[in-house]
Amino acid sequence: MAPAAPENSAPPAVSVIGIGADGWTGLxxxxxAALRDAQVLIGGARQLALLPQRCTGQRVTWPTPLRPAVPAxxxxxxxxxxxxxxSGDPMFYGIGRALAETLGPDALHVLPHPSSVSYACARIGWPLEDTETVTLVGRPAARLAAALHDGRRLLVLSADAATPATVAALxxxxxxxxxxxRVLEQLGGEHEDCTDGTADTWQHPPGDPLNVIAVDCRRAPDALRLGAVPGLPDAAYEHDGQLTKRHIRAATLAALAPAPGELLWDVGGGSGSIAIEWMRTHPSLRxxxxxxxxxxxxxxxxxxxxxxxxxxxxVEGRAPAALAGLPAPDAVFIGGGLTVPGLLDACWDALPTGGxxxxxxxxxESEALLAARHRRHGGDLVRLAVAHAVPVGGFTGWRQAMPVTQWSVTKNPRTPLAARAPGDNA
Structure with a gap:
């Protein structure tokens, strides 16, 4: 038997009700009961219009922009x-997250409805666990590009009726x-519909704003193949020569060891390849x-x-001055400017323990600086060399790229004495 609740425990302050296109009849x-009992009903105009008159609470429409208005x-x-x-499941890309962050999860009573993703997978026969979801509600369409891999199945949550055409163009x-x-509209409602086609031939006019897009990813034969791990082809980047090349980039990302939710500083960004491939490894990375x-x-x-x-x-600016005021990083990559006075110290000081x-x-010159820091703080000091096969007359030989010296280290509470060389003041 569950223990009795304390007498002074209060019921949840807010009920969060998921509702679908089928409205009141689908609840x-x-x-x-929660909607009939409420004194205040908050939602979008479309959602509030689905409620019957017997829901007598004061009806309040969310203002725009929504997220900053929640606390007030x-x-x-x-x-x-x-x-x-x-709409649907409040805790799946819904308002439930903002409410939980504002009030705390214990103040909420969440009553979910099947999400549009569940409906879409049911309609087209896709296993939900094998289908990736990307939301473009309040987010740039470009984020869809990171999920594009030949043979993958994607469900795209649309921002409005124009989203399908935007997705097709991308x-x-x-x-x-x-x-x-396939654009699935009004899922679960009496006006449910599906529009089918390919991105190459998509010319359908905008339909219902309440839609989900199912994408069977197929790469064109001549398109550059981008893998799911660091080390994208150099041709994937626009650059002026300031680019960490593919094989060195893969080794660098392995040393940085990104984990979900972490923040990277890419100092001396060049073409941005390290920061970009850091973020591509997981959608929560920054x-x-x-x-x-x-x-x-x-x-x-x-x-x-x-x-x-x-x-x-x-951030456009010269480090280390440009680093002031930035949120503390979990990892730092320095790809240039090591000899700038104070740069390495500023990056080291910004790292938390374990960074x-x-x-x-x-x-x-920079290699000598890294060697001194290696003596002081430990870590790994390696030299990375890559050679490429190139034509030599009628034969083939190796062309050696400039070797790269790499220092990688984890910041510990204190530096072991064994890692500090006598007389080292670097």
Whole structure:
């Protein structure tokens, strides 16, 4: 038997009710009871219009933009029985997240409805666990590019009726024009519909704004193949020569060891390849690219957009001054400017205990600096050399690229004495 609740425990302050295109008739009894009992009903205009008159609470439409308005709106109706309407499952890309972050999860009573993703998979016979979902609601369409792989199945949550045409154009531009697209509208409602076609031939006019797009990803034969791990082809990037080359890039990302939710500083961003491939390894990863050159900073943003991580933040400025005020990183990569006074110290000081720093260089001066830091802090000091086969007359030989010296280290609470060389003041 469960223990009795404390006498002073309060019921959840807010009921969060998922509702579908089928409206009131599709709601279970518990959801209907919460809506009838509510003194204040908050939701989008379309959702509120689905409720019958016997839901007598004051109807309040969400303002725009929604997210910043949540705390003030809840405060304005404190003490009332509040019910918030959400499309489908409130905790799946819905308002439930904002409410939980504002009030705390214990203050919510969430009554979900089948999500549009569940409905879509049921209609087209896709296993939900094998289908990736990408939302474009309030997010740039470019983020879809990171999920494009031949043979994958995607469900795209649309922002509005124009989203399918936007998705079709992006698929064509990224070399996935042969992909099949199905736009499923008003899922679960009496006006449910499906429009079918391919991105290459998509000319359908905008339909219902309440839609989900199912994409069977098919890469065009001549499109550049982009893998799911670091080490994308150099041709994937727009650059002026300031690019960490493919094999060195893969080794650098392995040393940085990204984990979900972490933040990277990419100092001396060049073309942005390290920050971009850091973010491509998991959708929750974040990165800030710091670049002093205006043209290169703009190029980083273009590369990030094209490769599906438009959330990459680009800071134009000269480090270390440009690092001031940035959120603390979990990892730092230094790809240039190691000899700038104070740069390495500023990056090291910004790292929390357990944070990682990786620095690459091809010059003797910077290599000496990294060797001194290796003596002081430990870590791994390696030299990476890559050679490519090239024509030599009628034969084939090796052309050696400039070797790269790499120092990688994890910041510990204190540096072991064994790692500090006598007389080392670096």
């Amino acid at each position: 279970p009894d518990a959801s209907r 709106l809840l405060t304005a109706h404190r003490g009332s029985r509040i019910a918030v309407l959400a 698929l064509r531009e990224r070399g996935f024009g042969p992909s099949r697209m 990165a800030i690219g710091v670049e002093r050159d205006t043209a290169r900073a703009a190029r980083i943003a273009r590369n990030a957009d094209r490769l599906g991580v438009p959330g990459l933040r680009v 990682r720093l990786v620095a690459n260089t091809v010059t003797l």
